Amino acid sequence: xxxxxxxxxxxxxxxxxxxxxxxxxxxxxxxxxxxxxxxxxxxxxxxxxxxxxxxxxxxxxxxxxxxxxxxxxxxxxxxxxxxxxxxxxxxxxxxxxxxxxxxxxxxxxxxxxxxxxxxxxxxxxxxxxxxxxxxxxxxxxxxxxxxxxxxxxxxxxxxxxxxxxxxxxxxxxxxxxxxxxxxxxxxxxxxxxxxxxxxxxxxxxxxxxxxxxxxxxxxxxxxxxxxxxxxxxxxxxxxxxxxx
Amino acid sequence: xxxxxxxxxxxxxxxxxxxxxxxxxxxxxxxxxxxxxxxxxxxxxxxxxxxxxxxxxxxxxxxxxxxxxxxxxxxxxxxxxxxxxxxxxxxxxxxxxxxxxxxxxxxxxxxxxxxxxxxxxxxxxxxxxxxxxxxxxxxxxxxxxxxxxxxxxxxxxxxxxxxxxxxxxxxxxxxxxxxxxxxxxxxxxxxxxxxxxxxxxxxxxxxxxxxxxxxxxxxxxxxxxxxxxxxxxxxxxxxxxxxxxxxxxxxxxxxxxxxxxx
Numbered sequence: 001x002x003x004x005x006x007x008x009x010x011x012x013x014x015x016x017x018x019x020x021x022x023x024x025x026x027x028x029x030x031x032x033x034x035x036x037x038x039x040x041x042x043x044x045x046x047x048x049x050x051x052x053x054x055x056x057x058x059x060x061x062x063x064x065x066x067x068x069x070x071x072x073x074x075x076x077x078x079x080x081x082x083x084x085x086x087x088x089x090x091x092x093x094x095x096x097x098x099x100x101x102x103x104x105x106x107x108x109x110x111x112x113x114x115x116x117x118x119x120x121x122x123x124x125x126x127x128x129x130x131x132x133x134x135x136x137x138x139x140x141x142x143x144x145x146x147x148x149x150x151x152x153x154x155x156x157x158x159x160x161x162x163x164x165x166x167x168x169x170x171x172x173x174x175x176x177x178x179x180x181x182x183x184x185x186x187x188x189x190x191x192x193x194x195x196x197x198x199x200x201x202x203x204x205x206x207x208x209x210x211x212x213x214x215x216x217x218x219x220x221x222x223x224x225x226x227x228x229x230x231x232x233x234x235x236x237x238x239x240x241x242x243x244x
Numbered sequence: 245x246x247x248x249x250x251x252x253x254x255x256x257x258x259x260x261x262x263x264x265x266x267x268x269x270x271x272x273x274x275x276x277x278x279x280x281x282x283x284x285x286x287x288x289x290x291x292x293x294x295x296x297x298x299x300x301x302x303x304x305x306x307x308x309x310x311x312x313x314x315x316x317x318x319x320x321x322x323x324x325x326x327x328x329x330x331x332x333x334x335x336x337x338x339x340x341x342x343x344x345x346x347x348x349x350x351x352x353x354x355x356x357x358x359x360x361x362x363x364x365x366x367x368x369x370x371x372x373x374x375x376x377x378x379x380x381x382x383x384x385x386x387x388x389x390x391x392x393x394x395x396x397x398x399x400x401x402x403x404x405x406x407x408x409x410x411x412x413x414x415x416x417x418x419x420x421x422x423x424x425x426x427x428x429x430x431x432x433x434x435x436x437x438x439x440x441x442x443x444x445x446x447x448x449x450x451x452x453x454x455x456x457x458x459x460x461x462x463x464x465x466x467x468x469x470x471x472x473x474x475x476x477x478x479x480x481x482x483x484x485x486x487x488x489x490x491x492x493x494x495x496x497x498x499x500x501x502x503x504x505x506x
Contacts, residue, residue, distance in 0.1 A: 019505075056325040059505040075502075080327040091322035093258035100257070107250045108326045132261075148322070158325075 007070060009034040009156055009187040010055065015064035017050050017211075024050045026211035027064070032204075034155075037178065037188040039202035039219075041195065041235050047211040048191050052158060055189075056085055069155060081109075084154035088161040090133065090141035091148075098129030098136070098144050105148055114153045119146055122173045138165045146174055150181065157181065159190045163197055175201060199231040207238050214238055247328055248335035255340010259312070265348050268304060272352025280360045287366040290373050293353065294452040297373065298445055299413050301380040305345060306405040309388020312341050314398045321506050334501040338389060338494065346381040350374055369455045372479075376448045379486050383444045384409075386493030393500040412445040444489040451482045 010032035017025040025047045032038050042048050053059035054066060057073060057080060065072060071079035092101040106113065120126055123143045128136060136144070142165040149157055157178075163171045178188055178201055189206075192198050205222050207215040215222060215238055223229060226237040259265060276293060283289040313320075316337065323333055354374055357363065362370050387408060395401040420439055424432060440446050 053505065056321075058321055058324055060503070075330075077327045077329055080325060083325065085322065085325040087318060087322055087325075089318050091318045093254070093316065093319055095258045095261040096254065100254070104250070104254050105326065108247060108323070108328050145322075 007034075008032055009069060010189070011065075011067040012051075013065050015051070015054060015066065016062045017047075017054060017059060018062055019050075024211055025054070025061070025064075028208070028212050030206055030213050030216055032187060032189055032206070034187050035182065035185045036203040037182055037190065037201050038204040038206055039195075039198040039231070040189055040191045040206050040208065041198065041231075042208035042214075043239055046208045048208055049160075051208065052160060052189075052191065055158060056080070056083065081152075082155045084149040084152065084157045086145050086149035086157070086159045086162050088164055090138070091145055092133045092141075094134035095132055097132050098125070101133065101144065102129070102147070102151065105151060109152050116150050116153050117147075119143070119150055119173070119177060122177070123147070123170060139167055139170060142166050143170055146177075150177060153186075155186055157186060157188045159188065161192055162190065163192060163194060171197075195232040195235060196230075202231070205231070205235075207235065209239070214241075248332040248339075251323070251328075251333060251336020252339035252343070255336055256343050259341055259344040264308070265344055268345075269348035269352035272349060273356055276353050276356035277360075280356060280362070287369055289360075289362060290357070290366055290369045291452075294373055294376075294449075297349075297353075297377045297380070298449050298452070301349060301377050302384040302412055302445060303409050305342075305381050305384035306388045306391070306409050307402070308345065309341060309385045310392045310401050310405045313337070313389060313392035314401060317506070324506060330502045331498065334389075334498050338385065338497070342382055342385040345385060346378040349377045349381060353377065369452075372452060372455050376451050376486075379490060380444065380448050382490045383486070383493065386490065386497055389497035390493050390500065393497060393504055412443055416443045417446065441485045441488075444486060447482045447486045447489065451479060451486065454479050454482075 008031040010030070012028060012030040015025050015028040016023065024045075028047070028051065040048050040051070050059060054061050055068065055073070057075075057077065067073065068079050069082040071082075073079055092098075096104070106115070120129065123146075125140070125143055125147065128140050129144070133141060133144070142162075146162065146166075149159065159178075162174060166174060175197070178190075182188060188201075190198060190201065199219070202219055204218050205215060206213060207222075215225070217225075219231065222231070222234050222238075226234040228234040228237050275296060276289070279292045280289045283292050320333065320337070324330065354370075357370050388405060391404045391408065392401050395404055420436070423439075424436070440450070
């Protein structure tokens with residue numbers, strides 16, 4: 001199947017997800033353009049994490065549809081071949097070495113998957129990967145998560161608080177990687193509480209609040225709409241508008 | 245299936261390197277050796293061992309099973325974000341934990357029994373003891389997964405695991421006995437046999453003690469079971485019921501895992 005490059009990378013229609021009686025996502029509609037970096041922002045408990053979980057197949061929506069790279073998100077895991085995911089916290093079993101963790105992912109993806117070891121070199125991680133995960137520092141574990149996300153040259157990268165735990169040098173390397181892979185056509189969906197970082201990277205902003213989308217568009221459009229020059233202030237203006 | 249086996253191998257590698265697993269195996273080596281040295285014959289050693297096995301295997305399987313799954317939450321999320329089915333991940337996680345657990349028991353008990361010659365003294369009792377211990381590892385690891393998947397809160401899950409262990413090893417037979425006393429004027433043999441099938445520890449106990457012709461020591465339910473079935477048939481039925489106890493939590497856990505929001 002060949003993807004239509006003019007169509008959005010992610011299309012979400014009427015997405016609803018309830019936990020107990022609380023609607024965390026309330027009929028959310030959104031569209032994420034291909035080849036761009038989209039910042040997913042919003043206040044605490046807005047539904048950002050649940051939205052990411054629905055995209056990754058970790059949570060099942062009560063209703064609505066999601067298409068990623070033209071494939072409907074269902075229990076069939078095949079659509080996740082397009083996705084690289086960087087979680088916020090350390091993810092690998094503690095008694096595996098970094099090399100074993102990467103070998104596991106390669107086994108899961110199969111022998112035909114394209115491999116990108118560039119971040120291992122840029123982070124200077126080769127020696128650290130021989131250690132077991134429990135012996136790694138928090139920053140090294142996060143670097144390993146970044147390596148895992150970009151390992152198979154995915155067309156969609158979902159990065160959840162990617163800078164958490166990274167030192168400034170590693171953070172700069174990761175930002176450069178984001179920009180480089182964007183140049184090659186990859187789509188990024190990034191959440192972060194550090195809005196100044198998102199401002200450096202993001203082309204588009206998806207502002208979520210109360211389980212719905214309050215703003216979706218380019219960063220420039222957001223600045224223009226709110227009359228604020230900085231993303232942080234623009235988001236603040238959106239939140240103030242939602243509260244009033 | 246290949247993916248499940250790869251994940252299983254990873255789990256075995258991860259769990260197999262944990263110090264508590266080594267301590268668990270060494271405890272059985274020390275216990276079995278000590279019982280053999282102080283207890284005398286192979287049959288008597290195995291009988292003493294059976295009582296420890298029936299309490300300790302469920303406790304360790306429940307506690308380590310629930311803790312393992314809670315601890316692996318981020319890994320589960322990360323691996324489920326890969327193009328892999330939930331069924332394969334569940335099989336990998338379960339097998340990756342239960343194989344080292346049951347293997348540690350098998351080696352920890354089996355090696356001292358073998359070097360003391362128990363296999364020639366009481367071969368059937370040794371095989372049944374090892375088989376029951378491994379079966380209980382499978383049952384209670386499955387139950388641990390059911391509990392950890394049912395309760396999001398780690399403290400509540402661990403509390404539920406301890407309660408499940410207490411119920412299976414202590415409370416259940418006590419409640420049955422109270423029921424029997426209260427209903428003593430009624431014919432209770434057949435209902436009691438059905439009631440026994442509900443508790444895998446009782447099943448394991450019957451299975452072990454029937455090998456020594458001591459079913460009556462397994463409490464009131466054990467006496468009824470031995471009387472009703474006779475030793476050979478009782479062993480067969482308790483084995484079948486234990487097998488069902490292995491499959492049922494596994495199936496329930498898989499169902500929960502496939503449907504759960506992580």
